[in-house]
Every structure is written in structure tokens, then in C-alpha cells.
Amino acid sequence: MSSLLFSLPELYQSYKSWVSKNPNNIGDWETSVKWISYFLAGRINNSHIVSELIYCLSNLLVMFNDRIIKKAYQIDSSASVEKIKLWLTVIEYSEVFCELSASKLWGNTGKWIIIVSIQIFKCISRMFLIFHYKEPIIQNPSIPVLNRKTISHQKRNISQSEFDSISFTLKRSGRVMRKIDSSPPIGLRDWKPLPQLGADNRNQLLETTISKRQLIAESIYIAKPIIHLTSMACFGTKTWKPWMISLALDITSMELYRSSTKKNIQALTPQQRLQISKRTMLLILYFLRSPMYEQYSKDRIHSFLIGLSKVPLASIICTPLAQYLPFWQNTYFYMWST
Structure with missing residues (x-):
């Protein structure tokens, strides 16, 4: 038993390493879990609740894997906003399962108590996002599924600090130029312009x-x-x-x-x-x-x-x-x- 407990952190680290190195391949496993929920519907007792539970867990698994990938590729946002969106996303993925379970356990009254409680929480959290954190629009789910096809491309992009150290922006035209002392050897140059790292920042400014x-x-x-x-x-x-x-x-x-x-x-x-x-x-x-x-x-x-x-x-x-x-x-x- 103790050896198993000691191995759990190692298994978790191995899983995180595998997910971060194979962001596209993990999607096949996630899709398979979702199809299990469709297959179970109507085939066993309380199948609707079980099916919804599996579907809910599959969505939470996708969100969990996305967070691993974001941390691995340093795709982070404001910590406070992320926490609110995280709780909202968990609620959005699990609210149907909660309603079905409450109806099964406590009847119609329990179902409506859960529904009203969930919607009040969602309403307050979303209002807080748009009024306090100036979110431009509320998405559903609040944390959208990560586009993993672009991860490999994003990995090749340089960070903001590295970008500033090798480039400067012309004041009149706004064109990004590479500094002479940061140019690679002639044999290694691809003669392509620097990526417009500021474009994402401008979009983020527009969205705020x-x-x-x-x-x-x-x-x-x-x-x-x-x-x-x-x-x-x-x-x-x-x-x-x-x-x-x-x-x-x-x-x-x-x-x-x-x-x-x-x-x-x-x-x-x-x-x-x-x-x-x-x-x-x-x-x-x-x-x-x-x-x-x-x-x-x-x-x-x-x-x-x-x-x-x-x-x-x-x-x-x-x-x-x-x-x-x-x-x-x-x-x-x-x-x-x-």
C-alpha cells in the first residue's frame, strides 16, 4: 500500500509529461470516453445519470488535460480570472448531472433548489467577470477547449522578453525590426520577417x-x-x-x-x-x-x-x-x- 502511495506522484508526473508531449494524440482517448456515455444511454438501470456522469467526467478530463498543456507551453492568463472561469466551467460541465442526481435523490423540490442555486452562482460570477475584469463576452464553456493543433506552432514562438531583446519598433510606421547584433549567421537565416508578437496584445486590448x-x-x-x-x-x-x-x-x-x-x-x-x-x-x-x-x-x-x-x-x-x-x-x- 505504501509503495502504491509513493508511486502515485510519479504516475501523475509521467501522465503530465505524456500529455504535454502528445497534445494531439490525447484527443483520441478523450473522444473514446465521450462515446462510452452515448453507448450506455438506455442500456442499464439509471443509465441516463451514469451516461451524464461519464460525459461530464470526459469534459472535465479535456479541461484538465488542457490545463496541463497550457502550463507546459506557458499559456497562462490572470490567476484571479482563471479561477472564476475554472469554477464556472466545472459547473457548466456538471450542472445537468447535478440536476438529474438531485431529482433522483430529493425529488422535484431538490431538483429546483439545485437549478436555482447553480444559476444564481453562474449569474453572479459572470457579472463579476464583465464588470470587474472587463471580459468582453461570456463564452460557454467559460474556458473554451484548447486548439491543440496550434500548440506546436506556439511553442516555436518566442516570449515577449526575448522578443523585446532582439527587436525594436519604428515609431512612425510601427514596423518591427530586428536588431543588428541579434541577427543569426547568414547560413542560418530564413529571411522571414519577425513574428508580429504585438498583434495578440492589440487584440487583447480590443477585447478588454x-x-x-x-x-x-x-x-x-x-x-x-x-x-x-x-x-x-x-x-x-x-x-x-x-x-x-x-x-x-x-x-x-x-x-x-x-x-x-x-x-x-x-x-x-x-x-x-x-x-x-x-x-x-x-x-x-x-x-x-x-x-x-x-x-x-x-x-x-x-x-x-x-x-x-x-x-x-x-x-x-x-x-x-x-x-x-x-x-x-x-x-x-x-x-x-x-
């Missing part, structure tokens, strides 16, 4: 500035889950009013973002535009949310999937999808999941 209109838009988006839950408590869980309020808040938030670009086409950074595009696409999910789903979408979607399952090979996907869609709709497609 957010107009009042954008701040209002993001605040509406962040507060939407709490407003929706409050409207459900006032008007009921199966009425149209919470659905319409949530949709109106989403549209208002996006319109405020779009109106800011009319005055200044560069008001939104590429990251912000990407997130707004994702939120626009997610409006399609309102067809799968109650009461729209029960009253209009359910029969039409089911008929479409059954009809499509008659096509050769399509039944492999469409038949299970038609069977599990009611459960997935009840579990995932709610309006406070932002």
Missing part, C-alpha cells in the same frame, strides 16, 4: 474595451436564466409567458450587439462576432423548448425522423434519435441553460 451598449446586451444575456426562472415561478412552468420572455431577452441582447456595429464596424472583436453567431444559431432550439415542443414541434419532428428512417442506413441514427428525443428535450433543452 466594451461599450455601454454591449455591456447592457451582455448583462441581459447573463441575467436571462434568472429572469426566466422567476417568470416560471410567477406564471407556471408550462405557460407561454416564460418562453416569450426568454426569447425576447435573447433577441434584445443580440440586437443591441448588432446596433453597436452600425455605428462602428470594428466595435466587435472576432471572438465577439463568433459568439453572437453561435447565439443566433441557438435560437433554433426554441422549437425544442416547452411549450413550443409539446404543442407544435413534437409531432412534426417525430414524423420527420420516422420518415427519414426509411432511407437506407439513416435508420441507424434516426430511430434512436426519435426514441430518446423526448427525454433529451426534457433534460437539455431548457431556457436557463446558458
Whole structure:
């Protein structure tokens, strides 16, 4: 037993070394764990909870490996911001499992207590990010999955201090020039210009500035889950009013973002535009949310999937999808999941 305890730190260090040296290969193992969660659904007792637990753990494993890779390649950000985003990401990955477990253990009351607690925590944390740390836009998950294909390229990039020691910037043109005494031998030169290390810093500066209109838009988006839950408590869980309020808040938030670009086409950074595009696409999910789903979408979607399952090979996907869609709709497609 003692030998096993002594070997655990060594195993952990070996795992960290392997992950940092093989950032692309580890993705195959992470994907395999996620597919296990899909395979277990509906095949054992309490399979939905077990499946969600495995899916949650697979996402946490990806996040854990990303943190190892970031430390290995010295891709760090502000420690305080990182801690808040870390807790938010853990909650975002595990909230469905927590809701299912609470419903199983404590019934409907316990489920709603967990839902409200999680959404209050998320709302306060996100508001703190945009008002205190000036985050330009809230992503979901808060810590996005690392693009590991660019890691090897980033490793070859020089650090800021090294960059400053071998180069200088022309005052009028802003062009980066290499210092004469730092030039490599002629035989080793590639004659390529220095990488524009300052470009990332300029993008980060742009992303830290957010107009009042954008701040209002993001605040509406962040507060939407709490407003929706409050409207459900006032008007009921199966009425149209919470659905319409949530949709109106989403549209208002996006319109405020779009109106800011009319005055200044560069008001939104590429990251912000990407997130707004994702939120626009997610409006399609309102067809799968109650009461729209029960009253209009359910029969039409089911008929479409059954009809499509008659096509050769399509039944492999469409038949299970038609069977599990009611459960997935009840579990995932709610309006406070932002």
C-alpha cells in the first residue's frame, strides 16, 4: 500500500509529461470516453445519470488535460480570472448531472433548489467577470477547449522578453525590426520577417474595451436564466409567458450587439462576432423548448425522423434519435441553460 502511495506522484508526473508531449494524440482517448456515455444511454438501470456522469467526467478530463498543456507551453492568463472561469466551467460541465442526481435523490423540490442555486452562482460570477475584469463576452464553456493543433506552432514562438531583446519598433510606421547584433549567421537565416508578437496584445486590448451598449446586451444575456426562472415561478412552468420572455431577452441582447456595429464596424472583436453567431444559431432550439415542443414541434419532428428512417442506413441514427428525443428535450433543452 505504501509503495502504491509513493508511486502515485510519479504516475501523475509521467501522465503530465505524456500529455504535454502528445497534445494531439490525447484527443483520441478523450473522444473514446465521450462515446462510452452515448453507448450506455438506455442500456442499464439509471443509465441516463451514469451516461451524464461519464460525459461530464470526459469534459472535465479535456479541461484538465488542457490545463496541463497550457502550463507546459506557458499559456497562462490572470490567476484571479482563471479561477472564476475554472469554477464556472466545472459547473457548466456538471450542472445537468447535478440536476438529474438531485431529482433522483430529493425529488422535484431538490431538483429546483439545485437549478436555482447553480444559476444564481453562474449569474453572479459572470457579472463579476464583465464588470470587474472587463471580459468582453461570456463564452460557454467559460474556458473554451484548447486548439491543440496550434500548440506546436506556439511553442516555436518566442516570449515577449526575448522578443523585446532582439527587436525594436519604428515609431512612425510601427514596423518591427530586428536588431543588428541579434541577427543569426547568414547560413542560418530564413529571411522571414519577425513574428508580429504585438498583434495578440492589440487584440487583447480590443477585447478588454466594451461599450455601454454591449455591456447592457451582455448583462441581459447573463441575467436571462434568472429572469426566466422567476417568470416560471410567477406564471407556471408550462405557460407561454416564460418562453416569450426568454426569447425576447435573447433577441434584445443580440440586437443591441448588432446596433453597436452600425455605428462602428470594428466595435466587435472576432471572438465577439463568433459568439453572437453561435447565439443566433441557438435560437433554433426554441422549437425544442416547452411549450413550443409539446404543442407544435413534437409531432412534426417525430414524423420527420420516422420518415427519414426509411432511407437506407439513416435508420441507424434516426430511430434512436426519435426514441430518446423526448427525454433529451426534457433534460437539455431548457431556457436557463446558458
